[in-house]
Amino acid sequence: MCRLGKAYEFGFGAPKDYALARNCYRQVAQGCPHAQFNLGEAYRFGKGVKEDIDEAMKWYRLVGDKGFNNAKLKFH
Secondary structure: HHHHHHHHHHHHOOOHHHHHHHHHHHHHHHOOHHHHHHHHHHHOOOOOOOHHHHHHHHHHHHHHHHHHHHHHHHHO
C-alpha cells in the first residue's frame, strides 16, 4: 500500500492524486515507518490535506523514535 501511495503522490503509472496517496499511507501507517514519514510530509507541505505542522511533527516523531533518519533531519 505504501508503494501505491507513492504512485499516486508522484504520478508513477497512476494519475497524481495527493488525497489518494495520503489514504494509502494512512492504511499502513501503523506498521510502516515509510508511510508514517510520508504522512508527515503530506501534512508539512499540504499534500492532499490542509497544511498542519503539528500533525506533521506527530508523524515525524513516530518514525524518528524508530531511527528513521530522514525524519530526524526534520527536527533541525
